[in-house]
Amino acid sequence: MNYSEMKPSEVRKLIREGKITGPTSGMCAGYAQANLVILPKDLAYEFLLFTQRNPKSCPILEVSDVGSRNLKYIAEDADIARDIPKYRVYEDGILTGEYTSIEHLWRDDFVSFFIGCSxxxxxxxxxxxxxxxxxxxxxxxxxxxxxxxxxxxxxxxxxxxxxxxxxxxxxxxxxxxxxxxxxxxxxxxxxxxxxxxxxxxxxxxxxxxxxxxxxxxxxxxxxxxxxxxQSVVMNVKPKIVITHSPGHMLITDTKNIDLKF
Amino acid sequence: MNYSEMKPSEVRKLIREGKITGPTSGMCAGYAQANLVILPKDLAYEFLLFTQRNPKSCPILEVSDVGSRNLKYIAEDADIARDIPKYRVYEDGILTGEYTSIEHLWRDDFVSFFIGCSxxxxxxxxxxxxxxxxxxxxxxxxxxxxxxxxxxxxxxxxxxxxxxxxxxxxxxxxxxxxxxxxxxxxxxxxxxxxxxxxxxxxxxxxxxxxxxxxxxxxxxxxxxxxxxxQSVVMNVKPKIVITHSPGHMLITDTKNIDLKF
Structure with missing residues (x-):
């Protein structure tokens, strides 16, 4: 399969079905990929403010609604709990698991932050x-x-x-x-x-x-x-935080060229 | 007095002392002025997210720490409760007062949003x-x-x-x-x-x-x-919201030219 030439929605479907579990580098040429940080709502305000104060390190592409597994702007049909090839779960600052889906861990108070990537x-x-x-x-x-x-x-x-x-x-x-x-x-x-x-x-x-x-x-x-x-969040050792596994990003529907405007 | 040629900190001092109570247009040439929206903490997360999703209408210059009357980035020695020539207080969506200081109304749960101005x-x-x-x-x-x-x-x-x-x-x-x-x-x-x-x-x-x-x-x-x-906040009719009175802005220490980077 030539993932480089495929549409983001097609590749996300393969990821959702567990057919892709590796790094996303090089997939869907021309489309932006995003880092993920999922935090409980009670930490979301201070983290959002942190991103506002540090836009060069933390350029936000989208913040989900509280508890929502959907996105509205960067990937319309995506499932936040399944569309990333590999997730990392940290509890009290310790890596407690790597998963290809986090459906079983989903909580109604989760807020997902998608951050631009180099x-x-x-x-x-x-x-x-x-x-x-x-x-x-x-x-x-x-x-x-x-x-x-x-x-x-x-x-x-x-x-x-x-x-x-x-x-x-x-x-x-x-x-x-x-x-x-x-x-x-x-x-x-x-x-x-x-x-x-x-x-x-x-x-x-x-x-x-x-x-x-x-x-x-x-x-x-x-x-x-x-x-x-990610490193700033880990400093704080939250009870729970979920991120993408390095290199295993969300492939968005946003073209790189649209990030110029 | 030629306010156009004065430093922002000097004009803010005159405002704080009640010596300037009028519009700030034309004061401190070359320095940015800012719109103000003060909301209680329980509305701050959703409002900050609103500004993140609507950056062209709501370009944030600074968000204060919760309860703080100080600023860290755009105006170092400012007092948020006194350095704007005229404030408007809205309760349940109704304008209930205009004040040259809001010291007597200050609350520990207030968050101040300063928004870029044309x-x-x-x-x-x-x-x-x-x-x-x-x-x-x-x-x-x-x-x-x-x-x-x-x-x-x-x-x-x-x-x-x-x-x-x-x-x-x-x-x-x-x-x-x-x-x-x-x-x-x-x-x-x-x-x-x-x-x-x-x-x-x-x-x-x-x-x-x-x-x-x-x-x-x-x-x-x-x-x-x-x-x-401001109009979006008014739609919601919060129990309390405080804004600047139109044209009566915060004069910041940030030069217009620095808003390009």
């Missing part, structure tokens, strides 16, 4: 002729915990996590312009160059993901990363 | 040589209730309110580009041209504000308006 701007970078190293090397993007404090909101606080892509000197400006035009998927970089400025001591030892080669004539460029909200 | 993009339009008719005519901008449904959130729903500015044909594109670069103060227009398309039957009879002249060779251009969230 897959969208990477496809724009490639389109613009800017290389994306971890795609070339078929590994995960390197991610680092910085010394940049997120703006706190209620109980939520923590450091910003960034992803790093090495960019050739003569394409750094282009990479700022291309990603800056997509604020709903992290937007422009938060830092260009010397990693120590944002508290990164060893560029070859990412905190998450894989190390990638920085070639001569390339500059490390750092973008706010969707791992930030 | 003053910011009008100053950019003027800078770019685009005429702003209601400023030329020294009256209020014409505003219309449209047939465009806002995206509902919980109990909050209603039609979008827009403001209209007549723009010369050869400057329409420029006016889109200039305001489109400022998404935190309503951003690009929501409609250009024929008013009936968005449910406006008589362009010379605005629902709020004043009628302005549309000259030959000019097109009416419509922007989402900060009156939308």
């Amino acid at each position: 897959f969208s701007f990477e496809s724009e970078l490639l389109e613009a002729g800017v290389p994306v190293r971890h795609i070339e090397e078929s590994c995960n993007v390197p991610m680092f915990v910085t010394n940049i404090e997120c703006e706190p909101a209620g109980i939520f606080n923590g450091k910003m996590v960034v992803s790093m892509r090495p960019i050739p000197n003569n394409q750094v400006v282009k990479s700022v312009m291309v990603t800056g035009s997509m604020p709903r998927v992290h937007g422009a970089p938060i830092h260009i160059g010397d990693p120590s400025v944002i508290g990164i001591s060893n560029i070859n030892k990412p905190d998450f993901g894989d190390c990638v080669k920085i070639k001569e004539g390339e500059v490390p460029v750092f973008w706010a990363c969707g791992v930030t909200p | 003053f910011s993009f009008e100053s950019e339009l003027l800078e770019a040589g685009v005429p702003v008719r209601h400023i030329e005519e020294s009256c209020n901008v014409p505003m219309f209730v449209t047939n465009i449904e806002c995206e509902p959130a919980g109990i909050f729903n209603g039609k979008m309110v827009v403001s209209m500015r007549p723009i010369p044909n050869n400057q329409v594109v420029k006016s889109v580009m200039v305001t489109g670069s400022m998404p935190r103060v309503h951003g690009a227009p929501i409609h250009i041209g024929d008013p009936s398309v968005i449910g406006i039957s008589n362009i010379n009879k605005p629902d709020f504000g004043d009628c302005v002249k549309i000259k030959e060779g000019e097109v009416p251009v419509f922007w989402a308006c900060g009156v939308t969230p």
Whole structure:
């Protein structure tokens, strides 16, 4: 099957039926994919406020209605409890299970937050002729915990996590312009160059993901990363929080190009 | 006193001391002014979600912490209960008072929403040589209730309110580009041209504000308006809601130019 050419609704159906349980990278070319954080209603206000105060790390694509397993804007026929290939359940901050469906765990007070993902701007970078190293090397993007404090909101606080892509000197400006035009998927970089400025001591030892080669004539460029909200939620150790498993995203009906407006 | 040349903190001090009680238009040139909606905490989540779903009508500049009279981002030394020249208090949907201070009404469960205002993009339009008719005519901008449904959130729903500015044909594109670069103060227009398309039957009879002249060779251009969230809140008739009195805004320390990033 060529999942890259299929429609999002078709792939979501295969996921719902348990026929796809792996990572979604490369599926449904041109369509945005989304990170997921599900929290009980009593934490939803402070988390929504956190996303409002930290839009570069937490660009919200949609927040569900309380208790609803449906979406209204980014994926019309989706079932939030079944349309992600793999979910992670954390209780009191501890990973207690990975599931391909969370129907049996669903609660009427759950609120689902869908957050923009860098897959969208990477496809724009490639389109613009800017290389994306971890795609070339078929590994995960390197991610680092910085010394940049997120703006706190209620109980939520923590450091910003960034992803790093090495960019050739003569394409750094282009990479700022291309990603800056997509604020709903992290937007422009938060830092260009010397990693120590944002508290990164060893560029070859990412905190998450894989190390990638920085070639001569390339500059490390750092973008706010969707791992930030997950790491901030985990700090708080809520009684229950459900997320997607890394790389196993919701495939939305929203085209990347529509995230520019 | 030339309030136009003064610093925001200086003018806020005069307002706090009761020395300024009138409209803030034209004060502190170059700095953004903000609309205010204060709601009790039990309505804050659904209202914040409403603003998230309707960013063009409700571009949030800052949400206060619960019960706090201070701001952290847009006006550091401000007192939310005293730094607006005139407040309006509505109980069960009825205007029950206008005050120059709401200290005596303050409650520990109040949440304050500060929303971007078109003053910011009008100053950019003027800078770019685009005429702003209601400023030329020294009256209020014409505003219309449209047939465009806002995206509902919980109990909050209603039609979008827009403001209209007549723009010369050869400057329409420029006016889109200039305001489109400022998404935190309503951003690009929501409609250009024929008013009936968005449910406006008589362009010379605005629902709020004043009628302005549309000259030959000019097109009416419509922007989402900060009156939308106020009108949506009023629909719900909350037990209590406090807003600024029209034209009596919070003067922030945020420069208009910083709303572009």
